[in-house]
Amino acid sequence: MNPIRRRRLLWVIALVVAAGLAAALVATALQRNIAYLYTPSEVLRGEAGDHARFRLGGMVEAGSFQRTTGSLEAHFKVTDGDALMPVVYTGILPDLFREKQAVVATGRMQGDTFVAEEILAKHDETYMPKEVADKMGVAHKKHDVQAPSAKQGTP
Template sequence: MNPVRRRRLLLVLVVVAAAGLATALVAMALQRNVAYLYTPSEVLKGQAGGQARFRLGGMVERGSFQRGEGSLDAHFRVTDGDAQLPVVYTGILPDLFREDQAVIATGTMQGRRFVATEVLAKHDESYMPREVADKMGKAHVKHRVETAR
């Protein structure tokens, strides 16, 4: 093989290797930032699997919210109509956070409770993320809940 072809082949191999490495790094970075949405019943059935970090969606159960005196620790339960999952969050909750309201919490399971690092509350009556709306719609059908149209 003459020197010109050898150099071209080496250059092509280096470019392909660099592109492969860049693609692998981007894929790893994106995968670490992906957080799947699960309902409490899916989590308790083990469908969340070994997910280190995921989103928990549902409604804040009535009568479950507690906050320690002079503390930012919030304890509440999220329900989907079939199951309840205790949630612990340390921080300032959104202004619209309240019982009987839709919530999405991002965090991890520790034992039988969900430790949230971020809590989002539904911000008006007409908007709900598609994933939550689909899962809550299935729960409404299952439990024969009347919904306003």
């Protein structure tokens, strides 16, 4: 093999290795930042595993909301009809946040309590992401509850 072909071959090999390394680094970074959605039942069954950060979806339990006097710390419980998960959030809650409404909280488990970093709330169920609709639909069927008609997809 002449020196020019060898140099070209080495460049091609170096480029393929660099592209593979870059793809592996991007995939690792994306995997760390993915926040999976779990219901309280799934979390209590251990399906959330060792995910450091995940989303907790369900309904805010009636009568569970409490705010610590003089602070922005809020305590409430999220339910999927089977289990209750205590949630603590420090910050300003969305205007649409209220009891008996759907909520998706992003955060981490700390002992038996979910510590939320972000709270998303919807005022009605006319739209919800497909994964939330599917999980809530299973809970509705299990408890023989009339499910609201929900549009799935983009708003």
